[in-house]
Amino acid sequence: MANKQLLSLARRSHKPPSSFTVVRSSSSAAEEFIKPPPPTAMIYDRIAHSLKSKLQKLEKPDIRFLKYGSPHPTQSSHTHILSLPETKITTLPNGLRVATESTSNSRTATVGLWIDAGSRFESDETNGTAHFLERMIFKGTEKRRSEEEIENMGGHLNGYTCREETAYYAKVMGNGVLKAVDILADMLQNSKLEEGCISRERDAILREVQAGEHTEEAVFDHLHSTAFQYSPLGRSIHGAVANIKTISTEHLHHYIHTHYTTPRMVLAASGAVKHDQIVEKANKLFTKLSSDSTTAKEPATFTGSEVRIINDYVPLAKFAIAFEATSSTDPDSIALMVMREMLGSWNKNAGGGKHMGSELAQRVSINGIAESMMAFSTNYKDTGLFGVYAVAKPDCLGDLSFAIMSAITKLAYRVSEDDVIRARNQLKSSLMLHTDGTSPVAEDIGRQLLTYGRRIPIAELFARIDAVDPSTIKRVANRYFYDRDIAISAIGPIKELPDYNWFRRRTYWNRY
Amino acid sequence: MSSFLQSLLDPKKSWLASLHMKTLTNRLRKYGLRYDDLYDPYYDLDIKEALNRLPREIVDARNQRLKRAIDLSMKHEYLPEDLQKMQTPFRSYLQDMLALVKKENAEREALGALPLYQRTIP
Numbered sequence: 339m340a341n342k343q344l345l346s347l348a349r350r351s352h353k354p355p356s357s358f359t360v361v362r363s364s365s366s367a368a369e370e371f372i373k374p375p376p377p378t379a380m381i382y383d384r385i386a387h388s389l390k391s392k393l394q395k396l397e398k399p400d401i402r403f404l405k406y407g408s409p410h411p412t413q414s415s416h417t418h419i420l421s422l423p424e425t426k427i428t429t430l431p432n433g434l435r436v437a438t439e440s441t442s443n444s445r446t447a448t449v450g451l452w453i454d455a456g457s458r459f460e461s462d463e464t465n466g467t468a469h470f471l472e473r474m475i476f477k478g479t480e481k482r483r484s485e486e487e488i489e490n491m492g493g494h495l496n497g498y499t500c501r502e503e504t505a506y507y508a509k510v511m512g513n514g515v516l517k518a519v520d521i522l523a524d525m526l527q528n529s530k531l532e533e534g535c536i537s538r539e540r541d542a543i544l545r546e547v548q549a550g551e552h553t554e555e556a557v558f559d560h561l562h563s564t565a566f567q568y569s570p571l572g573r574s575i576h577g578a579v580a581n582i583k584t585i586s587t588e589h590l591h592h593y594i595h596t597h598y599t600t601p602r603m604v605l606a607a608s609g610a611v612k613h614d615q616i617v618e619k620a621n622k623l624f625t626k627l628s629s630d631s632t633t634a635k636e637p638a639t640f641t642g643s644e645v646r647i648i649n650d651y652v653p654l655a656k657f658a659i660a661f662e663a664t665s666s667t668d669p670d671s672i673a674l675m676v677m678r679e680m681l682g683s684w685n686k687n688a689g690g691g692k693h694m695g696s697e698l699a700q701r702v703s704i705n706g707i708a709e710s711m712m713a714f715s716t717n718y719k720d721t722g723l724f725g726v727y728a729v730a731k732p733d734c735l736g737d738l739s740f741a742i743m744s745a746i747t748k749l750a751y752r753v754s755e756d757d758v759i760r761a762r763n764q765l766k767s768s769l770m771l772h773t774d775g776t777s778p779v780a781e782d783i784g785r786q787l788l789t790y791g792r793r794i795p796i797a798e799l800f801a802r803i804d805a806v807d808p809s810t811i812k813r814v815a816n817r818y819f820y821d822r823d824i825a826i827s828a829i830g831p832i833k834e835l836p837d838y839n840w841f842r843r844r845t846y847w848n849r850y
Numbered sequence: 851m852s853s854f855l856q857s858l859l860d861p862k863k864s865w866l867a868s869l870h871m872k873t874l875t876n877r878l879r880k881y882g883l884r885y886d887d888l889y890d891p892y893y894d895l896d897i898k899e900a901l902n903r904l905p906r907e908i909v910d911a912r913n914q915r916l917k918r919a920i921d922l923s924m925k926h927e928y929l930p931e932d933l934q935k936m937q938t939p940f941r942s943y944l945q946d947m948l949a950l951v952k953k954e955n956a957e958r959e960a961l962g963a964l965p966l967y968q969r970t971i972p
Contacts (some may be wrong), residue, residue, distance in 0.1 A: 372935040382911040386943040389905065393946040409961050558864045683918060756962065 392773040401493055411695075411760035413741055413804070419770070420797040425783055426613040427793070432629045433601030436620050437793065438613045441776075447515045447609030448776040449616070450507020451522055452784025455597035457575045458501045458718075459635065466577015470536075470543065470585050475506065477535045479528040484521050499575055501562070502718055503788055509777055512610030516619050519605070523623035526598060530586050540801050543582055552652055555725065557827055561658045564645040565825035569765065571638040571718060593670045600624060601631035609776035638721045642823025644838045650831045654709060655732050657828035657835060659742060660725030661845075666717035666789045669802070673814040676806045677749055678715040679761035679768070681726060685710030698726075698745035703776045707734040707741065719789070723762045723825075724818065732831035739836050743844035750815035751850060753808040762803050767798070821846040853879070876968040880928040880938035881919040887912055895967050896955065900947040908943050 377383045429439040457468050476485055476497065488495040493510035506525065508518040550556055559574045566572035576582070605620050640662040664671045682696030684703055692703045702708045711728040726742045774780050786793045822845060828835055861868040879887060891898035901909055922929060929937070955965065 372932055374936050375940045377941065380911070382943070383941065385905050385907050385942075389908075389943075390946050393950055396950065445961045693963070695963065704964060704966060754962065 363698045424791040438607040448780040450606040453504045454602035466581040474850035527626040560827035569638045604787045608779040647829040655830035658725040658727040663722035663724035679764045681713035683712040701741045707738045879937040882929040
């Protein structure tokens with residue numbers, strides 16, 4: 339009895355031992371006191387206990403956080419944003435089209451000229467004139483120095499040359515729009531193009547050509563030059579070095595005279611602009627350009643081919659694989675845009691990481707086989723390119739090529755509804771997010787008028803995108819990817835990149 | 851049906867299950883291991899991911915227990931008796947995290963995405 343009381347007293351005063359002391363007892367009676375330590379004795383047990391309670395909280399997630407998120411892509415209605423401001427288009431008697439979209443709440447505007455002339459319209463001897471001319475036009479006219487005048491107003495003057503179009507545009511405050519139109523008209527019609535400026539510009543261009551040998555644009559230039567070999571789309575925009583050295587004032591004037599003609603130009607403006615004012619000004623100013631509407635264009639032919647420039651001294655390999663795609667006016671171009679979104683793009687800074695929607699991006703990121711990858715789909719007047727561009731370390735090129743080709747060919751066999759809905763939503767939002775601001779809108783107007791002849795209303799564009807479903811994707815993929823020739827261009831340490839026959843074999847599967 | 855199986859496997863309800871648990875307790879206690887220490891991260895990558903997510907102290911304690919057991923096994927010894935009495939073989943630290951990892955992987959697969967890791971045969 340007393341023993342029992344003693345034992346119970348001892349048990350009650352038994353404190354839990356600290357982490358490093360051990361209850362040892364030499365007497366045999368005290369051995370019964372050795373028990374497993376309680377769960378709060380050791381620090382790892384305490385931490386495990388608190389972790390258990392935290393994990394149990396995860397079993398019942400807070401509904402507030404799950405209310406709007408869903409892992410399943412859904413088709414939603416966009417009718418409330420489809421009523422955007424209307425684009426007003428007027429065709430002047432000399433053929434020039436003036437198109438404006440005025441948003442009444444903006445205080446800035448972009449006005450520019452989009453011209454249906456580019457490096458495609460040159461010949462082998464004159465290759466490089468379009469780009470040279472675009473650089474020279476900014477250098478000054480007989481009356482004034484254009485860049486200075488725009489900068490005095492606080493605006494920006496910019497221009498670019500593509501293979502099929504050239505653009506000059508100015509971003510100005512709302513009250514400077516008419517002056518900007520004046521300056522643009524002057525630039526195009528009265529440019530001085532004097533010899534001294536030409537030679538300085540020539541050196542600058544030659545330096546740029548040299549510096550840009552390992553960039554992304556170089557891969558795409560090589561891709562075009564091999565895919566469209568012996569055809570005008572294959573020529574690079576800045577031209578061959580020999581041509582750059584021999585371009586002179588008459589070449590440039592001749593180019594203006596033959597290609598900068600009013601039926602091939604669109605004066606586009608967006609922002610704080612009024613359509614009638616701009617039409618009036620354009621009527622008065624654009625008088626010295628010829629109204630010849632011939633666009634002498636050679637057809638472009640696609641040749642399945644490859645160009646590889648091996649260079650083991652750079653750290654990363656860059657390559658692009660392309661199929662021949664549709665022209666921009668073909669209805670299947672929308673399906674190709676959706677397929678481009680399905681393949682997606684990824685780089686190491688992407689927020690989605692390993693959890694992106696596209697299977698190709700997941701495969702690339704989970705296995706770490708590329709530094710970045712991007713699917714592209716470009717359309718020209720009668721042809722186009724669709725493919726994937728990737729930058730990778732030299733040792734994983736085989737795995738990366740396998741992933742790319744299996745993702746592209748899979749589009750002809752197995753397409754899930756979820757992927758298509760997700761790609762459609764991504765395409766719609768990327769189109770809308772891109773035309774966000776006066777300059778992108780003006781560019782959009784100019785390009786659409788040049789390629790389609792009209793501005794496609796957003797409602798129609800969304801309807802066309804929604805019409806793309808899995809069977810359309812499979813049909814379009816069968817038409818453009820299944821067992822078709824490809825063009826490959828690669829630069830860098832590309833020894834392990836598989837050969838052309840390897841890629842060509844993987845444009846179809848024998849499983850089905 | 852599953853509740854019948856659960857009652858077969860529950861040590862509190864089935865004599866056979868409690869005998870199994872007692873046997874395991876005795877064996878684990880002799881080497882000073884816990885049941886969760888026997889889960890091998892090389893066998894299942896989910897276990898590796900769960901161990902990666904556990905706090906450092908828990909994983910350190912697991913590794914020390916494993917080192918102690920390996921040492922005892924090499925010397926053909928068991929843990930001293932007084933330490934054996936303090937062992938708690940079925941105190942778990944891994945089961946909840948492992949269940950969470952498996953649930954996340956199952957959800958990812960159900961949504962049709964590629965798995966984050968796959969077992970490769972070395």
